[in-house]
Amino acid sequence: MSDYTSKIKEISERLLKEEKVEIIIGFRKGTVPMMNEPCFVKTPEDVKELVWDSNCGINLANYLTGRKEKIAIIAKGCDSRNIVTHIIENKIKREQLLIIGVPCKGMIDKNKITSMFENEIMEVSEDKENITVKGEGFEKTLNKNDVLQENCKICVHRNPVIYDELAADLIDEQKVDRYEDVRKIEAMSPEEKWSYFDDLLSPCIRCYACRNACPLCYCPTCFVDESMPQWVGKSIDPVDTRTFHLLRAYHCAGRCTDCGACERACPMGIKVRLFTKKLEKDCLELYGWQAGLSLNERPPLDTYRPDDPEDFIK
Amino acid sequence: MKDWKPRIVGFLCNWCSYGAADLAGVSRMQYPPNVRVIRIPCSGRMSPKFILAAFMKGADGIWVSGCHPGDCHYMEGNYYARRKFALFKNLIEYMGIEPGRLHFSWISSAESTKFARVINEVTSAVKALGPRKHGIKTMPDELVKSKISMAK
């Protein structure tokens, strides 16, 4: 990963020195392990802050919304797809951007790793496939593939789909079944489904971290904050919570790239991607659509075909 | 449960299905009286929030009806709506609403016979499922009582 970091620094320094861009949006080391934080670098001297490793799971496209300056942004596969989505939704202009693409080898799941140890983790380092976790009185090396984020395990677009510079050579894409978990739920009876989601959502505290982490959620007034009329109650009443999750996911229909930023941000470890993945699956099956792959196609709910499936309509 | 009557909310497009309801009425057709009709300007105006709000407030079934593809008063509102409905119906059923609670149809203003047939179908599907078991949000009895006494 250190070669990724040095290449990113090299490109960023050049772009700032040549005044091709005003800021670089990338990652710097966080104050706690496994939590790199987004950062805005404005001078060549500060480029040294930038890092790249398996803790860069936050989606940086979230920081582009409505910006006016010339920006270079570091983009892994999923970020690049959200950048495409941002461009087609007029949240940023392609001409404003210099995209530094990062062929991505997956991000690690901090919750999973934390739950493997009793004591507090003080340091996490990595060397290719090995993740070494240290804390008071323990040190253990894990295999990265065993602790990948759920979405990264099944990611089929690790390479950036759009870029101006590359931080490393492109990599092979995985061939995986993305929807095993969704199909399992689809096969349940309505009663089982209802209680499955009741259980899934019961820890939710309505903090909206999942919404805030998502680049798609940029509405000036979110439906959860609307009060005239109030579509969804603000309490943690189970019906309200369920309605919130249903609508949040529905608003991401045909736009979600399964970057996992929402799930990663949830302090209660709720698998919120189970909702967006259902929509993703349907968009693929009904409309042959995958989000964020092309600047020239309209997203599925912004277009139609006269012969769209309608066997559910009387 | 024998006397239980389902409450069904029908969202009908002004330019077609609502007209079909009128025509069915003036033609003195017989159909079950369980649907409360809300007139909307186009099936494209239908927001999933309307459906969720109705379900939350206790509707046993919901029925949305618009113009046939190609006949939209606004040219393409129903084409867009069709995609929204497909994804929404799948999602809400994925989360545990029984298939048979949420219905969609295309009915032109001349199709009063189809209107009567669909309203029959919708009503019997909802009746077969019985009252909703989950997902209704009502005010706690105490709160309702205190509000009433405050108003007095």
Ligand code: SF4
């Ligand atoms: S979803 Fe894909 S591109 Fe995004 S972090 Fe995971 S592996 Fe990388």
Ligand code: SF4
């Ligand atoms: S809903 Fe979650 S997975 Fe989808 S784009 Fe937003 S943050 Fe990423």
Ligand code: SF4
């Ligand atoms: S981040 Fe988690 S706890 Fe917070 S609102 Fe989302 S699902 Fe609920």
